Amino acid sequence: MLSEEETIQTLKSISQGDFQKISSTLLEKMGFEISSSETRDESLLVEGEIERGGKIREYLIKCTRAEENLKEEIRELHELLGGRKYGLFLTTSLRDRGVEKTERIEFVGGTPFYKLLKKFDMLSQVESYLEELSEEQKTEESTEETTSDRSEDIMEWGKKGKEKYIQGEYSEAIRYFEKVLELNPEDHVALNNKALCHLKEEDYETSLESINEAISINPDFEDAYLNKAFILEKKGELEEAKDTVKKLIDLKPNKAEYHYIYAAYLRKIGELQEAWRSTQKSLKIDPENEDAKDLRSTLRNELKEETGERPEGLEEIEVESDLKEKIQSLEKENKEIREELEEKESEIAELEEEKRKVENKFEMEKNRLRNTIKLKQERIESLQEKRNELKEALEEVEGEEKKDEEDEKEEEEDIETKQEVIEELQNLKYVGPELADRIYESGYTSIDDLKKASREELGEIKGMGSAITEKVFEHLHED
Numbered sequence: 001m002l003s004e005e006e007t008i009q010t011l012k013s014i015s016q017g018d019f020q021k022i023s024s025t026l027l028e029k030m031g032f033e034i035s036s037s038e039t040r041d042e043s044l045l046v047e048g049e050i051e052r053g054g055k056i057r058e059y060l061i062k063c064t065r066a067e068e069n070l071k072e073e074i075r076e077l078h079e080l081l082g083g084r085k086y087g088l089f090l091t092t093s094l095r096d097r098g099v100e101k102t103e104r105i106e107f108v109g110g111t112p113f114y115k116l117l118k119k120f121d122m123l124s125q126v127e128s129y130l131e132e133l134s135e136e137q138k139t140e141e142s143t144e145e146t147t148s149d150r151s152e153d154i155m156e157w158g159k160k161g162k163e164k165y166i167q168g169e170y171s172e173a174i175r176y177f178e179k180v181l182e183l184n185p186e187d188h189v190a191l192n193n194k195a196l197c198h199l200k201e202e203d204y205e206t207s208l209e210s211i212n213e214a215i216s217i218n219p220d221f222e223d224a225y226l227n228k229a230f231i232l233e234k235k236g237e238l239e240e241a242k243d244t245v246k247k248l249i250d251l252k253p254n255k256a257e258y259h260y261i262y263a264a265y266l267r268k269i270g271e272l273q274e275a276w277r278s279t280q281k282s283l284k285i286d287p288e289n290e291d292a293k294d295l296r297s298t299l300r301n302e303l304k305e306e307t308g309e310r311p312e313g314l315e316e317i318e319v320e321s322d323l324k325e326k327i328q329s330l331e332k333e334n335k336e337i338r339e340e341l342e343e344k345e346s347e348i349a350e351l352e353e354e355k356r357k358v359e360n361k362f363e364m365e366k367n368r369l370r371n372t373i374k375l376k377q378e379r380i381e382s383l384q385e386k387r388n389e390l391k392e393a394l395e396e397v398e399g400e401e402k403k404d405e406e407d408e409k410e411e412e413e414d415i416e417t418k419q420e421v422i423e424e425l426q427n428l429k430y431v432g433p434e435l436a437d438r439i440y441e442s443g444y445t446s447i448d449d450l451k452k453a454s455r456e457e458l459g460e461i462k463g464m465g466s467a468i469t470e471k472v473f474e475h476l477h478e479d
Contacts, residue, residue, distance in 0.1 A: 002123050002130070004114040010130045011092045011113075012065050018129055020044040022122065023063035023090060029120040032059065040220070042066070043073075045080075053343045057336075061088040078105060079254045079285070154180050154187065161193060170197040188214040192224050195231070204235045222248060229261070238269050256286035263295055272303050421445050429475045430468055438463045451476050 002010070011019060016039070023044055027034060032048040039045075043064035049056050062077050070093060077087050087105035092113060108116070117123055161176035174197045180190040191214035198207035208231050214224045225248040232241035242265035249258045259282035266275035276299045282292040418440055424447060425436035442461045444450050450458070450472075459469045 001118075002127050004111060006130065007114050007117060007123060007126050008092050008110045010126050010133065013133055014129045016042060019065060020063065022117075022125060022129075025125075026116060026120065026122060027061060027063075027090075029122070030116065032061070047085075053339065055336075055339055058085040059088055060085045061090060063090045065092045067093050074105060074107070076254065081105075150183050154183055158190060158193075161190070165193065165197060165200075168200075170200045173197045186217050188218040188221055188224065191217070192221065192227060195224075195227060199227075199231055199234065202234075204231055207231050208235075220251060222252065225251070226261070229265070233265075238265060241265055242269065254285060256282040256289050256292065259285065260289060260292045260295065263292070263299075267295070267299060267302075272299060272306060275299055276303060417445075425450075428472065430471045435463060435468075447476070 011022070014022075020037075020039070024034065024037065024046065027046060027048065030050070032046075032050045034046055034048040037044060037046045043062055043066065046061040046063065048059050048061065050059060051057075060077065060081055062073065064073060066073055070091070073091075074089055077089055081087050081104060085104075088108065089105055090108045090113060092110055117126060157176045157179045161173045161180070164170070164173035164176060174194055177190045177194040177197065180187050181194070184190070191210050195207045195210035195214065198204075198210060208228070211224055211228045211231060214221055215228065218224070225244055229241040229244040229248075232238070232244060242262065245258060245262045245265060249255075249262055252258055259278050263275045263278035263282065266272075266278060276296070279292055279296045279299060282289055283296065286292070421440050422433065422436040425431050425439055425444075426433060428447065428450075431439070439450070439461055444453070444461075455469060455473050458464060458473055459466060461469075464472070
């Protein structure tokens with residue numbers, strides 16, 4: 001079974017399509033009935049329903065592998081909820097610092113993500129992706145060094161191209177961006193930057209070709225749409241520029257800046273009422289947008305000149321509609337809060353019952369531990385008694401060992417004395433080691449003792465024949 005670290009790393013490494021597939025499968029196993037899904041900025045945005053507490057709740061779920069700007073990702077999800085849905089932010093990232101937690105959005109980071117996959121037996125699917133990645137890695141090893149060199153060249157040339165652009169050397173900048181495109185013809189960033197250089201040189205047609213190619217490669221490339229609108233504006237094609245920004249709004253409907261730019265183009269082509277509505281949308285999303293405030297003030301005056309009255313009526317209608325929508329949203333939220341309160345009260349009752357069971361279990365465990373401690377204390381006392389008995393027995397053994405050591409020492413001393421006597425007796429003529437040992441064993445411990453013995457006494461020594469006895473006796477009394 002894959003570890004948490006291996007699982008998260010695999011999810012970060014697989015293709016976007018595989019990540020979206022496994023995310024969708026997980027949501028379905030969790031009980032979500034998915035009604036729609038779409039890809040946004042390398043993330044998967046899913047709409048679905050799930051039963052919670054006997055009620056059906058609508059959810060908007062964002063599945064992402066983003067590591068940076070999680071706070072911004074959560075904020076965008078919150079804006080998309082519109083106060084009517086619950087949100088789920090499912091991410092491989094472990095970092096949630098700075099993320100604003102709300103009651104309407106659940107944050108499921110790396111570890112909970114892993115636990116869900118494990119719970120619904122999906123780790124084997126992730127493991128199969130890991131095996132595929134390993135095979136791909138083996139295939140790519142032979143070209144890894146070349147690819148690395150190409151990447152370094154692309155980064156270096158892209159950097160030089162930007163430097164030349166900043167310095168106003170647009171032809172040189174184009175040359176570097178074209179070098180990037182020779183190695184990677186689908187580098188949409190290089191195509192976008194090349195388009196800006198042609199724009200500065202007022203080569204609008206070439207600039208437009210380059211920016212269109214960038215958009216065809218990456219249809220979600222926001223900067224490219226903005227630059228295309230600006231190029232079309234320079235060509236005098238304001239209608240086309242406005243339509244380009246409209247595509248950008250379709251791509252990012254909750255960005256106030258895009259509604260403001262759209263309103264500005266509408267004003268330029270004389271569609272003041274539409275410009276007013278788009279400005280209001282921008283301020284609804286971001287009430288602090290100063291550019292939108294200035295444009296609204298300008299449009300208010302221009303609409304008054306055109307129609308003879310200020311457009312407060314239109315503003316009031318939109319405000320009234322907003323208030324009505326907010327009231328409905330609040331009523332729905334209030335109902336949901338009441339339902340949640342009932343759920344919480346039920347949970348509290350369950351928790352109190354669980355608390356009572358825990359307290360009973362605790363009391364039983366406490367009594368068990370007391371009995372265990374008592375038994376152990378009795379065991380300790382018994383062991384202490386045995387210890388004392390063993391100590392006394394050990395002291396006796398040590399005394400006996402000491403006596404044995406003394407006896408052994410005395411015996412060693414006797415052996416040493418015997419050896420010395422035997423060596424001395426061997427100094428006598430006719431006495432060898434064996435005879436000397438027998439003389440010692442017969443009780444003679446020195447030559448002087450032998451001198452005091454008679455012939456008869458010497459003859460009684462085991463192993464001394466009459467001839468040897470006579471010779472030894474005479475030798476002892478030569479003086």
